[in-house]
Amino acid sequence: MRIGVLTGGGDVPGLNPCIKMLVARANEEGFEVVGIRRGWAGLLEYNLDDPDTHPRCILPLDKFNTRTVDRTGGTFLHTSRTNPGKVSLGRVPDFLKPTITPDQEGPFDFTPHVLKVIEKLGIDILIPIGGDDTLSYGERMHQEGVACVAIPKTMDNDIFGTDYCIGFSTAVTRSVEFIHQLRTSAGSHERIAIVELFGRNSGETSLLASYLAGVDRALISEVPFDPVRVAEKVMADKRGNPSNYAMITVSEGAHMVGGTPVEFGEADAYGHKKLGGIGHILGEALKKLTGEDVLNQQVSYLMRSGAPDSLDLMVAVNFANVAINVIRGGERNRLVALRNGTYTSVPMSTLTQGLKRVDVAELYDKDNYRPKVRHVEGKPMFLY
Template identity: 30%
Template sequence: MKKIAVLTSGGDAPGMNAAIRAVVRKAHYHKIDVVGVYYGYEGLYNGKFEPLDLGSVGGIIQRGGTMLYSARFPEFKEEEIQNKAIENLRNQGIDGLVVIGGDGSYRGAMALTEKGFPCVGIPGTIDNDIPGTEYTIGFDTALNTAVEAIDKIRDTATSHENTFIVEVMGRNAGDIALWTGLAAGAETVLIPEEEFEIEDIVARLERSAARGKRHSIIIVAEGVMPGHKLGKILEERTGVQIRVSVLGHMQRGGAPSARDRVLAGRLGAKAVELLLEGKGGRAVGIHNHAVVDYDLKEAYENKHKADVSLYTLSKELSI
């Protein structure tokens, strides 16, 4: 292993730059050259490669987003395009590839590994929806961004005695909604993993009003339904005006938290170690505070499971 490459794919996440930095610095520590692939798998196919030295990753650990940029490239599923990508890597003298992204990015990495080109995946997504790791890079930062926003929304909700619905991201995973709701003391949290009845939400609002509380925060994960749709339903059922805030892509931006920076450093270094050991088709993650590695296929063949105990706790604490 004389030279490796690194790319970021899918949605950006705070801490991706810290992971890139870790890959580059760890590789150079072991006298391994590093090439950055710009624009994800599209850049892999189009040959958008640039050498990355120690200075290339200086001053990026605190920056959100990804210095290598990202792009959606569904065409990478095609075998002809995968073969061209491998040809480009071989022509550059590259022996292994680190892919930072989510489950879709992992599928591409596994396809290349099965064709004989070793790849290692690093979980970079705010959704925290990658099986095999307890936390993904970017989740903690997104969580803190959402909590900070909801704390501010609650000030207004309290002042005007309003009910607010706050829609958060997460695709079909409820981790952001669940953890944010618990941290921000939301009165109701709705996640894709748990069914709910509108009547239950109405009843909770009525109980709050009966004891003199006239403001509420309802957090809904985007995978459940749009916040504005839920707002209209509740207005029709209660006759009370509902305010709706959609946090949107602000959750994907901003400087990564200390926790995400440390996680990115640990996982980036582990990814390089695996390639140096000649291991491809692996993903890195965190389990019981320890860095682990496992088969890439587990990350997209298994289904992510939210911690339902937190959902139960949230309901118990918001009576």
């Protein structure tokens, strides 16, 4: 049995420990593991006729070269937002360009090439570790006849079918820490402080961080906000604080009523542009509406940098254990998951059966722009 493992999309703390445990358990079972570098790009850019490209794309994994990787964050296999089924003209590898005609503009589907590479490498099962985008191509692979067992990771915790994704706890922990640290500057200067956090479609990271850190207002991706109302609320918060400051968190995917999320740059292979800047836009609006100085801080990549906290470390290694047990048991096309506090697996097709978003009615006061958590009985540990 030869297993291929890859990490795609944004990096999160916990990926390296997950890979290390996958290799350790696989070796115990007599399985061989090969690391696919830079996500799906490792398979797309593997030139069957040029051995010089192979080390850049593929790395055999064993207990020696994974021995210490769990001590750091990120992914030592590297990652990318590559979708071999939708490759733009500018990202087509040189050796594949002769296969397209000059009048074609793309995007191009190089899945047939990927399948040849998988066959050449002798990979029996793929373990993609990623979010919705990365795992959606894993589902495509299964449809093409490649066995897959997927592991969910995203600090937004928005993969449908699992209560938890690798990286989420550390992102919330980091956010709470930075919010509290920023209080010293906000209080010293008697300012309104805005903390912009990651969160494209789901505001769960922002919601939980604001709930745990006790911020005054939290703007999330799911609920458009009125800057005039926000100004009124936050000024009341500032006046009511003996230190004369107020704190706001905002998800990068949040937007004003009648507006759209702040996007920029070229769309990636999954159709997503970069997000970021809504905190500055909100800050300028609040300056005009209130006349107050605003302190604006984008936490962004610091949320996903560094080593995992103990919860992400535990979930990462346990997800790896579940994945190997699923393979050992002969099951395929499964998504490793945590459901109702229990480790399990579900069909990969579950990914596309719904959307995982903040339960606004239950957890958010949309009139006052703040968490409203009253009943936690029966809910998962991290709510949602």
